[in-house]
Amino acid sequence: MTKPVETRQRIVGAVLRIIGEDGVAGVTNRRIAQEAGVSLGSITYHFATQQDLLRESMLHFVADETRRFAELARQNQAGCDDLEQVVEVVCQVGRATRADADRIAPYELYLNAGRDPELRxxxxxxxxxxxxxxxxxxxxxxVEDADQVAGAVVAMVMGLKLRALSTGSDPEDLVDGLMAIAKALTR
Incomplete structure (x- = not known):
């Protein structure tokens, strides 16, 4: 017998996969049940509305992503001695944000956060x-004022990732662009 917490996790995982494959519009209770391997009734038992489902999916993704990136920051706290090490960190980020259905879903959820103040x-x-x-x-x-520059760099990386996801281009291409910016910033 599956535990309620396990069932919720399976449902949320299914929602993220479905969003990644077909967008928020593809999320139906029948599809979730099939994808998660749970009964149709268990979805409405755990989530009263589709908005609750989307909210929980976003929160789940954010918790995982925050842990992953906080760990990368902790690992790099001692610093990078040169641009080669920066490239390695960027490659780690690129691998952590690969272009598959699981990585497309967050962009859909970020857009949904623009519509749902509770997700912001x-x-x-x-x-x-x-x-x-x-x-x-x-x-x-x-880099001087790294805290001020960080948001712009993140926005650029997110934009480049969105471009790679939407055009099918190689996400490794973003490394070249980031290297050029890093070199310019450290001159």
Missing amino acids: AAAADCFAAYDKLASTVLASIG
């Missing part, structure tokens, strides 16, 4: 984790 705090937490990693790495290579 969760989205802000996630971006704060991104900013912390960017600030840590930028400061370690001598």
Whole structure:
């Protein structure tokens, strides 16, 4: 017998996969039940509305993403000695944000956060984790005002990732662009 917490996690995982494959419009209770391997009734038992489902999915993603990026920031707290190490961190980020259905879903959820004030705090937490990693790495290579620059760098990376996801281009291309910016910032 599946525990309620396990069932909720399976449902949320299914929602994220469905959103990544077909967008928020593809999220139906029947599809979730099939994807999660749970009964149709268990979805409405755990989530009263589809908005609750989307909110919980966003919060789940944010918690995972925040932990992942906080750990990357912690690992790089000692600093990067040169741009080669920065490139390695960027590659780690690129691998952590690969272009698959699970990574497309957050963009849909971020857009949904723009429509749902209750999701904005969760989205802000996630971006704060991104900013912390960017600030840590930028400061370690001598960028002045790294905290102020971090948000712009994160926005650029997110934009480049969105471009790669929407065009099918290689996400590794963003490394070249970031290297050029990092070199310019450290001159």
